[in-house]
Amino acid sequence: MPLASHVNPEDIVQRLQATHITAPGNANASSHGTSSHIQPYDSRYTSQTNIPKYKIPDEGAPGDTVFQMIRDELDLDGKPNLNLASFVGTWMEPNATQLMQENLSKNLSDADEYPAMMEMHQRCISIISHLWGVQPGEKAIGSATTGSSEAIHLGGLAMKRRWQLKRKEQGKDTSKPNILMGSNAQVALEKFARYFDVEARILPVSKKSHYRLDPALVRENVDENTIGVFVILGSTYTGHYEPVEEISQILDKYQEETGIDIPIHVDAASGGFIAPFTHAGVGGSKWNFELPRVKSINVSGHKYGLVYAGLGWIIWRDQSFLPEDLIFELHYLGGTEKSFTLNFSRPGAQVIVQYYNLIHLGFDGYRSIMENCLSNARILAQSLEATGWYTVVSDIHRRAPHKEASGAVKKIVNQAATAVGGESAAPGETSADYVAGLPVVSFRLTDEFKAKYEHIKQETVSLMLRAKGWIIPNYPLPPNEEKIEILRVVVRETMTFDLLERLLTDIVEVTETLIENDEIDLQVLKKHHSRRRVRVKGDEEKHKKGGAAKGVEDGVRKMEDGIHRAVC
Structure with missing residues (x-):
């Protein structure tokens, strides 16, 4: 808040x-x-x-x-639908909106008063647990939160407490906990470390690591005081999925060598409702509770869960990974309620709408929406690169490595089919044919463009698009790559093809306008120091x-x- x-x-x-x-x-x-x-x-x-x-x-x-x-x-x-900086959903179906309006006054903290709502809460936990591969015999436990930030803090606290308890049993010092994350981590991860006295070991990212956590740096930065590793399923910068399974294998080997067991918490704020449904998944590897080292996962219901702002989820693969001394028993609302949250009163309507979406859309409905988002993102990325002015930093429009060879053959077949009046095979493509990731398009001016038009600043593109109603941020990549600035578009469910076409047209018009104006004309767009x-x-x-x-x-x-x- x-x-x-x-x-x-x-x-x-x-x-x-x-x-x-x-x-x-x-x-x-x-x-x-x-x-x-x-x-x-x-x-x-x-x-x-x-x-x-x-x-x-x-x-x-x-x-x-x-x-x-x-x-x-x-x-x-600004208009929420044109705010392409945000992952948060800006539209719900009329029935979902009505359910939210009818239940706005319900407080999720009052379990005894609203048993039907709490039953839906429990069903959501169960449904999402199965989506994330909870294993037979395990009893997953979790809670709705106000968003992924709270969920990440809860996941981090559970890791810290488990580490403390184990160290105390061994008679060892508990004063210097640390946690690993990439420098592309969303601010909530750093907030956890700062607010709860944990050393944040922030590992640099690079072009080679696809601007995400570099597995090669994990082994040399963990030690006996490492409470866990935050692994992000969908970087907010470029949409790349971090290689959860590869990092898990590195930690497996480290445990074999040292006996030190380091857990993983997956921050799937956006990817948690995309990877389970898309054909691409996370590119063929594992990322969820199928990996024993993954102890907890969070997701934002208000992002690709398709609910309005105010809902996140945190789930532990089994009750044993949520220390009992973190759970409070409350008796003063008419019944006994167990709680592990940073907030007490919080809205319940979003939980009801989440349940509605899960039941109404089902697996196929979510898959259709997520595949469409990725398809539109690919179209935008490919179109931007086709202008010759922009290069795309995100990778979801690039062929998956195992598809490159077959893709070359398919292209020849498609060309031949088109030449004789047949249909191209392209409509049958899915996200599985491309690099897995979030429907995010991160792009920048090409080096050639910047060399030719030195007076044109990339931030001016963002500024002029804002004048047309589009909110598209321009910002530097994470530390170690901060000299590179990117523009970023988040493609959500409401980004129709028509809207996408209008966006591309406006980007082209803005760029042409900048090209046609000289440096003196553009002086007015440069930032001035405040006179105050x-x-x-x-x-x-x-x-x-x-x-x-x-x-x-x-x-x-x-x-x-x-x-x-x-x-x-």
């Missing part, structure tokens, strides 16, 4: 007074002690009414007025002596500077 700081309204008002800002038609607006909305909705004749924004008003305002004001302000937000300044020691005295006008000349901070940042 976002961490927000208090806004000091007096500080804002002081600056308003200092710069002689007053509301039009209301000379006393700045003396009311608030920064306010000026609204026309309640009555056209009282449109100068002040409604505070950062301090609760003494009196309320009409609901319709406040509703319309908030609605209008939200128009400034932070008042330093002595400014207050200078401001008092020089008066408000002098303060303006000296560059007094704008009113927004008094609004403290919210940290998400």
Whole structure:
């Protein structure tokens, strides 16, 4: 949840007074002690009414007025469906939406009050456990969470506690736990290490390792204090799956040599609802509970589980891997409930919708959606490279290694069939013909393009696409490869072929516009240092002596500077 700081309204008002800002038609607006909305909705004749924004008003305002004001302000937000930076789903079926609306008030922490919802929760755990290859005789255990961040923290805590218990039994020191992850790890993994006093051993990634955790570096960085290894099924940077089975084999050999058993937690925030359904899987290897070393897995229901934001899942392959002293028994809600979460109250509606999706779509329904996402991502990647301006860093559009030879033969056959009026075999292709990964397209300007048009910055492409409504981030690759910047598109269920065509058209138009303009024309798009300044020691005295006008000349901070940042 976002961490927000208090806004000091007096500080804002002081600056308003200092710069002689007053509301039009209301000379006393700045003396009311608030920064306010000026609204026309309640009555056209009282449109100068002040409604505070950062301090609760003494009196309320009409609901319709406040509703319309908030609605209008939200128009400034981007459109969720065009936010291609996010993995989080932005659409649900009408029936799913109705179920969510009807159950918004249900609290997942109140098991005794909502037994039907809790039964659906248990069914989801069972269904997902089977999807992830839980083995016969094992009793999987898990919980819904508010998202993968909480789930990762819970998985990490369980690994840390198991390591502590084993070390204490052996009479060994427990003060220096460490955990391994690639530098491409999502921030939640680093948060776990920082928040729970575990040394994060962050291993560099490279082009050779496909910008993901390099198995070659694992062996030399583990020791007796390693509580586990975070392995990511779908890098947020490029969509690559990390080689879970290969890392597991390295740890198997390490255990044979040293007797030290190091578990794996798979962060499958996105891949956990893709790999089980697609023809590609993870490229022919194992990644889930079929590997004994994988003790826990998390996934985001609100990503490719196709539920609105607010749902994650964490599952341990067996009850024995969730230490009992981490589980709380609660009795004050009318019954006995066992709980292992970082939150108490949390929404239950998302769990109900997750169950709806699993039963309604079934295996074939999920497979169809995920295959379509990957197909659209491949089309986008291939189209971008066809322009000659961009090179794609992600790999899902490239032939799988074992398909390359057969692919060359198939291409010749397709060409021959097309020449005589037959049908191409391409429509029969699936994700199994290509490198496995998330439906993510990470791309950058080619080296040749950058050499020819040195004045064109890649971030300008992102900026100009934003003007067209698309939210496509431009950012550096993980440490060790941070000199390379990429643009990234996450292809979700709602990315139709028509929308994909429009996106590609806009990317081409933006690039052509940049090519046709010279360096001087593009100066306006370059980032400038802010003209606002932070008042330093002595400014207050200078401001008092020089008066408000002098303060303006000296560059007094704008009113927004008094609004403290919210940290998400």
